[in-house]
Amino acid sequence: MKKTLSLLALSTLIISSNAGTDNFNDDVIEAKQISNVTEESLNSIPSKKITLYQQYSVHLNDANANKKVEEQKPVEAEAEVSVGYNQKEIGILIKWKDDTKSVQPAMTTTKFGDGVSVQFPVKYGKGTTLAYIGMGDTKHPVMTYLKKAVEGRDYQKAFIAEGFGSLTEISEKGFSFTMKYDDTNKQWIAFIKKPIKTADLNLASGLVPVSFAIWDGDSLNRDGNKVISNWKFIKMDKMKTDPAYLKYVSWGYGDIGNPERGKELMIQNGCNGCHRFADQTSAPEGLAPNLSKIGGYSNPVYLRESIVNPNDVVIRNLNINRHYNKSAEKDKNGAYPNNDMYTWYIKDNKGNLTSKMPPYTHLSEQDLKDIVAYLKTLK
Ligand code: HEC
Structure with a gap:
């Protein structure tokens, strides 16, 4: 004992x-x-x-x-x-x-x-x-x-x-x-x-x-x-x-989970297919927010919601225009159109934004806590 x-x-x-x-x-x-x-x-x-x-x-x-x-x-x-x-x-x-x-x-x-x-x-x-x-x-x-x-x-x-x-x-x-x-x-x-x-x-x-x-x-x-x-x-x-x-x-402060397991879960769930963080750098820069320093400026409950309900907060990227689609035809001014791959949301004709990130609603409460605990270590 x-x-x-x-x-x-x-x-x-x-x-x-x-x-x-x-x-x-x-x-x-x-x-x-x-x-x-x-x-x-x-x-x-x-x-x-x-x-x-x-x-x-x-x-x-x-x-x-x-x-x-x-x-x-x-x-x-x-x-x-x-x-x-x-x-x-x-x-x-x-x-x-x-x-x-x-x-x-x-x-x-x-x-x-x-x-x-x-x-x-x-x-x-x-x-x-x-x-x-x-x-x-x-x-x-x-x-x-x-x-x-x-x-x-x-x-x-x-x-x-x-x-x-x-x-x-x-x-x-x-x-x-x-x-x-x-x-x-x-x-x-x-x-x-x-x-x-x-x-x-x-x-x-x-x-x-x-x-x-x-x-x-x-x-x-x-x-x-x-x-x-x-x-x-x-x-x-x-x-x-x-x-x-x-x-x-005040949700999610203190020791809520196991960050090592959280990192593994992120890899298993394909988060690294869109996001770059720590040694996970295979996703193209700009495809989704870079999470390498996310823990320094995000509250735990915000991170949790980003994962289960990505459509609540939809982030607009700063400079989508820097990504041109060079395989498309040029417009009448001779410029290539934007590459939509780097726009983080889909906008409907009423102006509503839908995130390109799928909601991860299948994760258990402990999975979410482990992932948030890991994201909090990224500063
Ligand atoms: C298909 C691509 C894709 C996948 C897969 C994906 N995300 Fe995202 N994620 C995005 C995009 C695009 C945004 C920005 C738009 C928005 O606000 O939802 C985002 C936003 C976020 C944010 C908010 C970032 C910030 O700067 O505030 C977090 C946190 C996040 N994702 C975590 C995750 C986690 C954890 C996973 C895996 C469980 C994951 N994402 C999987 C594309 C993806």
């Missing part, structure tokens, strides 16, 4: 040493109610450290910039985030280290400035699944607030986005986003302040999903080449949290 026990303990140890041991609380940012939402008052609220990883699912149409992404060191970034709010406003203070301050010169397309964005799903709460982390998707629009260091210009924008490349700029009264470089500590300090409730977005809730992105101009970061966080959750201490929503978003 004694022997069995110790063996069991040992196997648990082995599993936990390589499984995603993240705790849901690591993704919770405690916000504090304050009378005045100012940068100063936010400085006195304890901050949360968050890690951002390279967005790698979708590649830019720029070999040079993509090469820099491969070379970028360190591959992840850390930021300190504090959130304060009152009945009227919410403020977020974001600090991150950057040894090289990059400000985009006024007239150039080859140099890029540092930047930061904060993103909220337009809808969230009970019964609403999580949005695609890369600027939302058709069924889950997101509100994105962007700040960039641009010479001679106060570059701040608010967008509603439904995926890469589908942005609608909106003007929001009472929204401001500042960004200043602290030479002593070699860090950027960004401060966003906005109404807690607008016609487009209501943040007055106990648990609000939020995600962050940082661009490093020095590494030619722009557009989708950036580091991003997964969905974090702002917990407003004085507001109510829906228990069903909390249960939903």
